Amino acid sequence: MKTVHIELLNRNKTIENIAGVLVRQIEARCGAKAGESKGEASIRLAVRQGIGEEGFEIADGPNGSVQITGNDERGLLYGVGKFLRSSRFDEEGFTPGGWRGRSVPEKPFRAIYFATHFHNFYHDAPVEAIERYVEELGLWGYNAVIVWYDMHHFNGFDDPDARKMIARLRSILKAAKRVGLRAGLTMLANEGYADSPEALRHVMTPSLALRATYGKELCPSKPGARELMLTWFEQTFRAFSEVGLDYLCIWPYDQGGCGCEQCRPWGANGFLKIAEPVALLARKAYPSIKIILSTWLFDIRENEGEWEGLARDFERRPGWVDYILADSHATFPEYPLAHDAPGGLPLVNFPEISMWGMYPWGGYGANPLPERFQGLWDSIGRKLSGGFPYSEGIFEDINKAVISGFYWKSDRKAEETLKEYIAYEYSPDAVKDILCAVRALEKNHTRPEKDGGSAEAFAALSRAESHVAPSARRAWRWRILYLRALLDREHYAIPGRRTEEARRAISELVEIYHAQNAEASVKPPL
Numbered sequence: 001m002k003t004v005h006i007e008l009l010n011r012n013k014t015i016e017n018i019a020g021v022l023v024r025q026i027e028a029r030c031g032a033k034a035g036e037s038k039g040e041a042s043i044r045l046a047v048r049q050g051i052g053e054e055g056f057e058i059a060d061g062p063n064g065s066v067q068i069t070g071n072d073e074r075g076l077l078y079g080v081g082k083f084l085r086s087s088r089f090d091e092e093g094f095t096p097g098g099w100r101g102r103s104v105p106e107k108p109f110r111a112i113y114f115a116t117h118f119h120n121f122y123h124d125a126p127v128e129a130i131e132r133y134v135e136e137l138g139l140w141g142y143n144a145v146i147v148w149y150d151m152h153h154f155n156g157f158d159d160p161d162a163r164k165m166i167a168r169l170r171s172i173l174k175a176a177k178r179v180g181l182r183a184g185l186t187m188l189a190n191e192g193y194a195d196s197p198e199a200l201r202h203v204m205t206p207s208l209a210l211r212a213t214y215g216k217e218l219c220p221s222k223p224g225a226r227e228l229m230l231t232w233f234e235q236t237f238r239a240f241s242e243v244g245l246d247y248l249c250i251w252p253y254d255q256g257g258c259g260c261e262q263c264r265p266w267g268a269n270g271f272l273k274i275a276e277p278v279a280l281l282a283r284k285a286y287p288s289i290k291i292i293l294s295t296w297l298f299d300i301r302e303n304e305g306e307w308e309g310l311a312r313d314f315e316r317r318p319g320w321v322d323y324i325l326a327d328s329h330a331t332f333p334e335y336p337l338a339h340d341a342p343g344g345l346p347l348v349n350f351p352e353i354s355m356w357g358m359y360p361w362g363g364y365g366a367n368p369l370p371e372r373f374q375g376l377w378d379s380i381g382r383k384l385s386g387g388f389p390y391s392e393g394i395f396e397d398i399n400k401a402v403i404s405g406f407y408w409k410s411d412r413k414a415e416e417t418l419k420e421y422i423a424y425e426y427s428p429d430a431v432k433d434i435l436c437a438v439r440a441l442e443k444n445h446t447r448p449e450k451d452g453g454s455a456e457a458f459a460a461l462s463r464a465e466s467h468v469a470p471s472a473r474r475a476w477r478w479r480i481l482y483l484r485a486l487l488d489r490e491h492y493a494i495p496g497r498r499t500e501e502a503r504r505a506i507s508e509l510v511e512i513y514h515a516q517n518a519e520a521s522v523k524p525p526l
């Protein structure tokens with residue numbers, strides 16, 4: 001079908017924006033025209049309570065139409081996503097999806113964190129590209145976008161670069177709000193600007209050094225430091241008043257922390273002394289804001305009493321925290337696996353989908369790791385109320401989809417989501433071949449000495465390519481997967497030598513990521 005009629009049974013700005021997402025997805029994928037004028041296919045969009053929070057229903061409508069009903073606006077967005085993923089886009093135009101039924105998400109907190117630094121994609125790509133990407137992640141079921149105003153880059157709030165960053169972060173969060181998603185900030189509890197007063201700075205210890213610090217953070221036990229930090233944070237919170245903040249995540253480490261006598265052990269002492277007033281300050285600015293207290297890198301090498309201390313402190317459930325965050329670089333920490341979260345609070349995770357096992361991050365294209373994330377999820381998923389993956393760019397798009405599937409329904413398998421992803425982003429006729437290629441790419445993720453099947457992966461993608469519609473073949477999601485397979489093949493064919501073809505692939509990745517000025521950690525190695 002070449003024309004698609006979209007009818008809005010309810011109307012407000014958010015629903016119109018969600019309809020806009022549907023139009024853009026259809027038109028970009030097959031060249032069909034979609035809009036509110038008559039068409040061969042007809043899609044009705046509605047919002048009606050009673051399905052279940054953030055849930056949706058897709059059903060046959062009158063006269064051969066399809067009706068997507070959201071329980072609320074976000075539910076409608078997720079219904080549109082599900083409908084699109086079961087639809088077909090090819091030379092024939094658009095074939096409406098046949099999936100019918102109801103679906104309601106299991107986990108209430110399903111956010112994504114964009115790191116906007118090192119001149120990575122989120123830092124340097126045109127902001128419109130990031131706004132579109134926010135919508136696309138919404139289609140997968142994410143319900144919030146979280147960003148960080150990383151103060152150590154700037155000499156105070158009035159630094160022109162700080163203002164530029166705030167403006168960018170606002171645009172990203174506004175894009176989330178436009179389609180009904182929530183917005184949040186993440187921060188270090190004792191964060192400081194580049195020019196923070198040296199006399200008030202934190203005390204460095206070997207244990208703190210294990211967790212990375214900028215050296216600009218303040219010690220909240222030093223007279224005046226707490227007041228100064230709260231002044232800074234209030235400015236930051238106020239800077240987002242036109243967006244409206246729904247979440248604040250407060251971090252102990254990486255960077256952050258203080259090793260002085262009055263603050264030790266940081267996670268169960270100094271951290272809480274500053275995190276509580278920060279949380280109350282955020283509540284004053286945004287009364288319904290939810291506070292997530294992070295335990296990242298607690299007791300990292302040895303038991304410093306952080307987890308146990310926090311559990312003791314929270315024996316009576318504190319009023320200022322809504323969620324406890326637990327996770328780590330490689331595996332899930334032991335304490336929350338063996339115990340309930342401190343205070344009996346709901347627990348959320350922070351999957352590291354970007355950096356693990358590949359350097360530069362995304363440097364060789366897509367990094368699909370469905371098997372790894374399935375294993376991690378199996379160990380903890382049922383205990384969680386959701387979470388938010390850490391993202392350094394678009395190269396882990398497949399991982400984002402896989403994690404969104406877990407949050408939506410905890411027994412949904414990574415492979416099931418992956419199949420849906422492949423059918424939608426590449427082609428329903430290429431699922432088998434691409435699935436097989438992704439498995440081999442995961443085996444070769446860390447470039448082990450023994451080739452896990454680079455030639456087979458490349459051959460499978462080459463076979464799949466003829467099924468992929470021209471618009472999808474030009475799209476970045478196909479190119480980063482294809483280039484990854486190509487780079488793996490070249491790597492194993494002629495170890496230690498960069499071929500001309502590999503060089504071209506790397507240059508293309510730089511273009512796709514807008515990484516021309518990126519730092520080494522996020523720049524494909526030219």
Ligand SMILES: [Zn+2]
Binds near residue numbers: 203222262263
């Ligand atoms: Zn201190």
